Amino acid sequence: METVTRRSRNWPLWVGFATALLAAFSYVPFFVKFPVTRDFPWANLVLFLAAGCLLAIGLYRAFAQPERYRGKISGVIFGVLSLAVFGLFCFGVFWLARNIPRAETAPRVGQRAPEFTLTGLDGNSVTLSQLRQGNRFVVLIFYRGYW
């Protein structure tokens, strides 16, 4: 008599892939809000590590115990997609975000801050000398803007 064994669903593969997606797409809406997780995305890297472990467990089950677990094909697909997502994340955070000019000509400590005349919110002209008047310090924050 033939015994039909139902192979069980290989859940670590699914959870692993979901964790990899969470790791990649939680940075911008969530972890950038906190300086601790923004400056270096360690929280996302921890999530990626967890995803990697889950996928490894799932793949091991699928290939070492194929009579008990499914997931040979889906496991490979999830694995490759997760690696791609991880690669894109690293590219964005460690290359794109750092791909900015080094500002070698920026005034250094002890040098004079270049005078400027710029426009305020209501169209009025504002100069650095005006800003310095009556203040001990002026903090100039150059930012990328929102265009």
Place this chain on the structure above:
Amino acid sequence: MRSFERRLAEFRARDTEIVGISVDSGEESRKLCQSQGYTFTFLSDPRAETIRAYGVLHEHGGERGQDIARPAEFLVDREGTVRWVNLTESILARLRPDMILRAMDGLDAEPRSR
């Protein structure tokens, strides 16, 4: 910049003006201030002249290839001398107000050389 808004009182207590500078138009910055509740000074440098003068131009750094500013912070004293500079290596690593407040308090403690 949200963190600067939150600590604005501490800067005011040190007679310090916070100024945000970008290529954004006044209209764009006004929208930003309204939506985020920023109350410090914002200045527009649409042709990036001041941004260039401060050596912090990021050519074609905008999404549509516009010239914009790379993130940078300068602490300028009453006499117009740069006393502290922060040039980040990543647009994700932001200056925390603590760093600049500490820098200012450190400068205050030093005897002024004239």
